[in-house]
Amino acid sequence: MDANTIFLLGAIVVGFIVLSIFFTFVPLGLWISALAAGVKIGIFTLVGMRLRGVIPRRVVAPLVKARKAGLELSTNQLESHYLAGGNVDRVVDALIAAHRANIEIDFKRAAAIDLAGRNVLEAVQMSVNPKVIETPWIAGVALDGIEVKAKARITVRANIDRLVGGAGEETIIARVGEGVVSTIGSADKHKAVLENPDLISTTVLDKGLDAGTAFEMLSIDIADVDIGKNIGAELQTDQAEADKKIAQAKAEERRAMAVASEQEMKARVEEMRAKVTEAEAEVPQAMAEALRSGNIGVMDYMNLQNVMADTGMRESIGKVTQGEDQNDNDDGQQRP
Structure with missing residues (x-):
């Protein structure tokens, strides 16, 4: 293989690489499609979109659609909305739908609605079809x-x-x-x-x-x-149940107070009995002291013993008589 052939093959390879890089940065087919649709856009504008990180088709295709629908939109408007993170295609579709339905909405408002997170196309459709x-x-x-x-x-x-x-x-x-x-x-x-x-x-x-x-x-x-x-009815039932529980609680409180009062009364009675028993235990000692000191005589003591004996006999007779009366009453109730 001679030098001319090698040079020709190298030139072909370099040319292919250059053309590949050119068509990568210059969307020539998209430019031709835009011109065929009547949208005048410069080839360097498309190259600038590439350099700014904008996908040219995402801007040119909606622009062609808008021009065919009779809307006057610029490349800068669509490109700025794309760079702001908006959905260019949906905004253009919403503008076309609003234009067909005679709804007054401009690109600025539609872009603001889209950037606010709302579906502007759905909103326009909902304006026509509730x-x-x-x-x-x-x-x-x-x-x-x-x-x-x-x-x-x-x-x-x-x-x-x-x-x-x-x-x-x-x-x-x-x-x-x-x-x-x-x-x-x-x-x-x-x-x-x-x-x-x-x-x-x-x-x-x-x-x-x-x-x-x-x-x-x-x-x-x-x-x-x-x-x-x-x-x-449910509220009245619940209220009645609550009132019943309150009444039961109050009754239990009163019963507890009555039991406590009864226990206190029994304690007092036992205390008084203990004092009486203690006092009775001191009586013989007092009598003996009175005899020794000469405050009472033997006859006085004997008379006191007789009185106490008579009192005990009367109490015994009274208990026997009361028991007989009770038996008579029981017999009368059983045998009228």
């Missing part, structure tokens, strides 16, 4: 103590002006639940709610519960109504 949000079972208690459960369907439409900073679906469901509970609770009887379920939807809808949210509430429809527990 969404139905179904609540779980909501329980309320009427004034007669009967629990009423209701399930509502809320028809909402996205409010483009309040998408940034507006509350979401959870707030709508919570506010509607609060309104349903309040309406059921203000009803005199649960039958009134069952007969007129539209009373709930009318009352809740008139309260303007969509204020400060990202939605406009169109209607509230009661899908189902059911009867729950008799809360009033």
Whole structure:
């Protein structure tokens, strides 16, 4: 192989490498497609996107789509939104849908909604086709103590002006639940709610519960109504049970106090008996001392003994007589 052939092969390899690097940084096919679609964009602009870390197709394809839909968007707008972390394709689709539905929204607002974390395309679609949000079972208690459960369907439409900073679906469901509970609770009887379920939807809808949210509430429809527990009866039963326990506790307290008082009285009686026994034990000693000292005579002592004997005899006779009377009464009751 001569030198010319080697030089030619080397030139071909170098040319291939140069062309590969060129087409890597210069999306020539994308540039041609953009020109064919009527979008004028410079080849160096596409190279600059590569250098700035932007995938040219992520910007050029939505730009072509927007121009074909009649929207005037610039490359700088789409590129800046891409660099900010937004979804360029979804924003352009939302702008096209809003343009077709005659909804006033510009690229700046759509980009802000997308960067705020909301699906701007879904919001535009919801503005055209309202969404139905179904609540779980909501329980309320009427004034007669009967629990009423209701399930509502809320028809909402996205409010483009309040998408940034507006509350979401959870707030709508919570506010509607609060309104349903309040309406059921203000009803005199649960039958009134069952007969007129539209009373709930009318009352809740008139309260303007969509204020400060990202939605406009169109209607509230009661899908189902059911009867729950008799809360009033359960509360009365629980109250009666509590009152019974309180009364039992107070009665037990009084019984304990009575037992303590009885025990204290018995202790006092025993104490008094002990003192009497102690005093009686001192009587013979006092009598002996009185005899020795001459304060009483022998006849006085004998008379005292006679009196005590007579007293004991009378007590014995009284006990016998009382026992006979009791036996007579028992016989009279048995044999009338």
